[in-house]
Amino acid sequence: MTIRAITLDLDDTLWPIWPTIARAERALHDWLVERAPRTAERFPVAAMRALRETLVVERPAISHDFIAQRRLTLESALQSSGDDVALAEPALELFTEQRNTVDLYPGVLAALERLAARVPIAALTNGTADLARIGIRQHFVFQIGARDHGVAKPDVSIFLSACERLGLAPGQVLHVGDDPELDVLGAHRAGLRSAWINREALAWPSHPVDPDFIARDLDELALRLEHELAP
């Protein structure tokens, strides 16, 4: 069946996320050293991570909302260190700015342009990337994040919500992402077709379903889809 739209994962599909997060965490720490030195001393990067993990376990209601998690963590760290809790907001803004300073994988921009010229692309992410800040908003018709939707991938509802907004049946939509479970299995369960971006040339995990397409990167996938996309 012809593909009439694409839903696209962001983190680790368009850019590597962990180097980005690690850099943002270091920048946040450096900022705290200047503005809230007691907090910085008590909560270096690893301790801040550990604090967040502890806080999240206690609050499953925000398990899908990374921004709420970071705000809560900062407030808790500042308060328990005797620093000004109001610093949590500017600290979060600094982190957000750094988190949206990403290094796109080579070829991503050209592939996005090529695909977006053929079919609508919707961003579907569990993360908190800001497409406008990153400078690629113009390639997407909309973005659905787990944070706004209320549950994360692989929940089928987030895929179905995207299809509904696209005005298409799930079978007409291709979901593209790097994660076998969150992206490929989730999409399959929701009735979408799926493409696995397999940058590391890994073996497909022994899941009960196979992706419809496997490509090394978005560039290769765009070429492969040439005849599969709606004219």
Ligand SMILES: [Mg+2]
């Ligand atoms: Mg991903």
